[in-house]
Amino acid sequence: MEIHVYDRNLRRLGHIENHTSLQWHRKYYECGTFELHCPVTAENLRLLQPGNIITKGDNKQEAAVIRGDQAEEESTLVNEITRNGFFLPVYxxxxxxxxxxxxxxxxxxxxxxxxxxxxxxxxxxxxxxxxxxxxxxxxxxxxxxxxxxxxxxxxxxxxxxxxxxxxxxxxxxxxxKGVDRTQAQGENPRVIFSESYDNLNQAKHNYSDATYKTKVIVGGAGDGLARIFVTVGGGSGFDLREVFLDAKDINKEALTDAEYLEALKTRGQEFLNENKIFENFEAEAEADVNFTYGKDYDLGDVVTVKKKKWNTAQNLRITELCEVYEYGGMYVVPTFGDALPTTIKWDE
Structure with a gap:
């Protein structure tokens, strides 16, 4: 597989054929990333400069910018260039x-x-x-x-x-938008990942309720008893997890009273969406076993994931897909479901 290199104005500079490893990490909701390893040569050093853009194979729909941590290493065991970067949305x-x-x-x-x-x-x-x-x-x-x-x-x-x-x-x-390929629907071809289909290898199940909240009190303009508050969500007993959210940054003067209350409610709902229970499956999958990657399923699709040993069956979106190219072969590592919580907040 060739790796094509362009400058930031999309002018072609050349290509690399002798790479030893490429991890092409696609993400549905975020900016994807890559990591490339190849021998130290004058041509590779010329091409793989920070700011240049790379694509892989014949797929020109995705491209990435060389940016971030870069390295060259020489020893008795290794003589290689390491390049990292982000897909074009990094701009x-x-x-x-x-x-x-x-x-x-x-x-x-x-x-x-x-x-x-x-x-x-x-x-x-x-x-x-x-x-x-x-x-x-x-x-x-x-x-x-x-x-x-x-x-x-x-x-x-x-x-x-x-x-x-x-x-x-x-x-x-x-x-x-991804396609619904779950077992229950009948409009599109179904895609199932499970042991019986031999396409759910080295599976890992992640669950986190560390930031989970069920009810948020959003504080808006004003002070003391005159301050405006709205409540989003609910819960009771052991199931109640409430939190206060300061939203004074929303300018009331620029909105009608109804619009302002709606903006506070939206801020609260967004906070709950960002602080829900996060659950996903990670698994290593052969790209053409039972279902062909890129043809039968792709990034963003919703598929059925079954793990009999763990007594679970869920319909989950493929939110991340890491393509791994090593030693002349290729396999994919899909992530089904939500990535674990981030620290990005709407109210910052």
Whole structure:
């Protein structure tokens, strides 16, 4: 498999064939990452400079920027270059949402609106929407665009990506939705991961309720008894986990009373969404055993996962997919379900 290298203006610089390892980590709600290992040669050093862009094989739908921790190592055992980086949406992490604004509409429209008002990214254009109708209402001031997009994507359960066009020298922001391939539905071909299908190897089940909350009291404008509060969620007895959330940063003067209360409620619901029970399965899967990766299932699809030994069967979204290329072979490591909690918060 060839790795093609381009400069940041999408001009081709060359290709690498002699890599020893590539981990291509795709993510549905976030910016993907990669790690590449190859021999130290003059040509590889010339090509693999920070800021350059790489793609793999014939797949030009995804590309990544060399950025972050890089290394060259020489010893009696190894003589290799290590390169790390992020998929093209990393450029959104270099931008802020700008001065305060209020938004009330669909999640996809919010993403397009923020791209339109942030400082322009060279070559970037906006593609079509999927038609998802999930609505959101919020107020933001100088937030990191990529972090906000991650939260919006999780809220609506849609993915986003930036697709390069190396001929036209453009990059297009797109949203997309995974396909329901669960056992219970009958519209699409079913995809099942289990021991009986021999495609659920080295499985690991993760569960975390460390940040789980059921009820949030959102505090808005005012002080003391005159302060505005709204309650989102509920629960009782041992099942109640409540928390206070300060939302004074939401500017009441820019909204009607009804809009302001709705913005506080939205902030509370977003907090609960970010502090739910997180559960996922990680497993190593052969790319063409029973179901062919990229044809029968892909990133973002919802599939059925069964683990008889653990007495569990769940319908879970493929939120991450790590493609591993080593020793001339390839296998994939899908993550089914939610990634474990992050520390990103809407109210920061």
């Amino acid at each position: 959104l992490g270099d931008r802020l949402t700008g001065p305060q604004f209020n938004f009330n509409g669909t999640v996809e429209a919010a993403m397009h609106y923020m791209i339109g008002r942030m400082e322009q990214i060279p070559l970037l254009q906006i593609g079509a929407m999927t038609g998802d109708t999930t609505k959101v209402q919020f107020q933001a001031t100088y937030k990191n665009v990529l972090e906000y997009f991650t939260k919006l994507a999780k809220f609506a359960e849609i993915g986003f990506r930036i697709v390069p066009d190396f001929k036209k020298k453009t990059m297009t922001f797109e949203t997309y």
